[in-house]
Amino acid sequence: MPKLSIIIPAYNNAHLLPETLDSIFSQDCEPFELIVVDDGSTDNTRDVVEGYGRGIVYLWQENSGGCSKPRNVGIRHATGEYIVMFDSDDIMMPGKIRWQMDFLDRNPGVDFVFTDFCDFHGTEILASHITTCPIFNSLPIQKVGEDAHVISSTDAYETLLVENFIGGSAMMFRKSLFNEAGPFDETLEVSEDIDFTLRVARTHAVGFINRIGHHRRLHDGNMTSKAEKILTRSLRVFGGHLSAPKSPTAQQRLIDKVAGLHGALAYHYRENARYGEALAEYRASLSLRPACLGTYKAMAKLAVMAIARGGK
Numbered sequence: 001m002p003k004l005s006i007i008i009p010a011y012n013n014a015h016l017l018p019e020t021l022d023s024i025f026s027q028d029c030e031p032f033e034l035i036v037v038d039d040g041s042t043d044n045t046r047d048v049v050e051g052y053g054r055g056i057v058y059l060w061q062e063n064s065g066g067c068s069k070p071r072n073v074g075i076r077h078a079t080g081e082y083i084v085m086f087d088s089d090d091i092m093m094p095g096k097i098r099w100q101m102d103f104l105d106r107n108p109g110v111d112f113v114f115t116d117f118c119d120f121h122g123t124e125i126l127a128s129h130i131t132t133c134p135i136f137n138s139l140p141i142q143k144v145g146e147d148a149h150v151i152s153s154t155d156a157y158e159t160l161l162v163e164n165f166i167g168g169s170a171m172m173f174r175k176s177l178f179n180e181a182g183p184f185d186e187t188l189e190v191s192e193d194i195d196f197t198l199r200v201a202r203t204h205a206v207g208f209i210n211r212i213g214h215h216r217r218l219h220d221g222n223m224t225s226k227a228e229k230i231l232t233r234s235l236r237v238f239g240g241h242l243s244a245p246k247s248p249t250a251q252q253r254l255i256d257k258v259a260g261l262h263g264a265l266a267y268h269y270r271e272n273a274r275y276g277e278a279l280a281e282y283r284a285s286l287s288l289r290p291a292c293l294g295t296y297k298a299m300a301k302l303a304v305m306a307i308a309r310g311g312k
Contacts, residue, residue, distance in 0.1 A: 004032040004101060005080030005175075009070035010088040011039040011063065014048045016217070021052055023092040029101060033080050036088075037070035039063050066189035067168070075178055083175050089217040090169045091120075096213035100172035103148055103207050110150055111177040112206045114170040115213025128212060129167060136165045147210040156201035157246055160194065161238070161253040166206075168193040169214045177204070190226065191233040198237070202246060231265040259288040263295060266302075275306040 006024060010017060017036075024034065034056050036049050040063030049058045059073060071085055082104060086092065096115055103113045119126040130136065136159050141149040159165065181199045184192045200206065238257050245251040266281035282299045286292065 002031050002033045002080050004030070004082045004084065004097065004172075005075075005078030006032055006034045006084045006086055006097075007071055007074030007078065008034070008036045008086050008088050009039055009067045009074065010036050010041060010045050010049075011070075012041045012043045012045070013088040014041065014043040014045045016089040017045065017048050018052065020086070020088055020090060020092070021054075021056075024086065025054060026094060027092065027097040028095065029097040032097070033057065033078060035059065035074045035077060037061065037074040039067075039070045064186065066186070066192065068184035068186045068188055068192045071192075072183045072186065075175065075183075078175065081175055082172055083178060084172045086169045086214070087216070089219070091215040091217070092169075093212055093214055095211070097172075099148075099209050099211060099213070103145070103209060104172065104174065107144060107150065107207060109205075110207045111204055112171065112173040112200050113209060114166045114172070114206065115209045115211055117167045117170050117214045117216050118212055119218050120215045121218040125215065129216075130165060130210070133159075133163045133165045135159050135163050141208065144207075149208045149210065151206050151208055153201055153203060153205050154246060156206045157198065158250050158253060160198055160201055161241075161250060161257055164194050164197075166193070166197045167214070167216060169216065171197075173200070188233050188237070190230050191237050194234070195237045198241065228265070228268055231261055231268060235261045235265065255288050259285045259292070262288070263298070266298065270298075270302050270305065273305075273309060275302060278302055 036056055036058050038045050038058065038060045040061060046058065046060065049056050059077060061070065061073060064070065075083055082101060100113050100115065116128050116130045118128055139151060139155045139159060141151050144150055177200065185195050188195060235258065238254060238261065242254050242258060245254055262281045262285035266278045266285065269278035269281060279302060282295055282302065285295050
């Protein structure tokens with residue numbers, strides 16, 4: 001039985017999937033189980049997977065509208081002790097699996113480890129994601145090996161409230177952690193990664209390997225391009241943590257985060273002439289930060305725009 005299971009949720013990415021599979025099977029590590037969960041694709045994803053061979057486990061399900069359900073299905077089907085989730089359009093860098101498996105083997109008290117990554121679009125590769133996270137880079141992390149570190153639960157959780165420094169394809173974790181932290185929320189079409197990592201970090205230290213483990217593909221089909229959905233789902237995720245923060249720092253960061261999300265959603269509604277919804281979001285923001293002058297100014301602008309355009 002393999003020690004590692006890799007889960008790939010797939011939906012209509014048949015034209016990109018071979019490059020992803022090639023990058024995974026090029027890893028210099030022990031044999032692993034690879035499970036592709038087809039979330040109701042209407043292209044030739046099945047043909048690509050079955051034609052690729054290599055013992056890939058192919059599972060098909062009706063379209064769920066997001067990554068959470070196929071991830072949960074794949075993880076529950078997995079036989080490995082360690083779990084990696086990898087998006088069907090990302091590219092895995094050589095060594096990623098070996099680095100992370102070695103980390104978990106050497107650090108039995110840590111159940112979750114992630115690597116850095118770069119975004120890319122076409123032939124353009126952007127900067128390392130971690131270099132864009134100044135708060136994360138200021139943390140007092142514990143070095144446990146070459147480029148390997150452990151971040152305390154408190155530091156990881158408090159930082160995730162303001163910087164999402166963990167990519168979905170960057171994670172490796174013990175399957176026992178998934179059983180403990182709970183599955184990916186299947187009602188979230190987006191923001192499911194930060195929801196899961198916040199639940200993990202509330203109670204667990206996390207490992208970090210300061211190396212580029214994958215390239216994340218940016219294209220028009222990425223779900224992250226859907227602004228309104230991201231904002232509303234993020235409000236659900238972060239708002240759900242308001243009632244039970246871990247520390248005064250976490251409490252304040254949560255208040256600022258949720259108030260800011262309400263403000264961003266209000267702006268989105270305002271710019272789309274949805275004035276009543278915008279007003280409700282500004283009021284929600286003020287209920288958390290009543291002294292925020294910027295929100296009052298934004299509401300005044302909203303009133304002017306609504307009157308000028310005859311909006312409601």
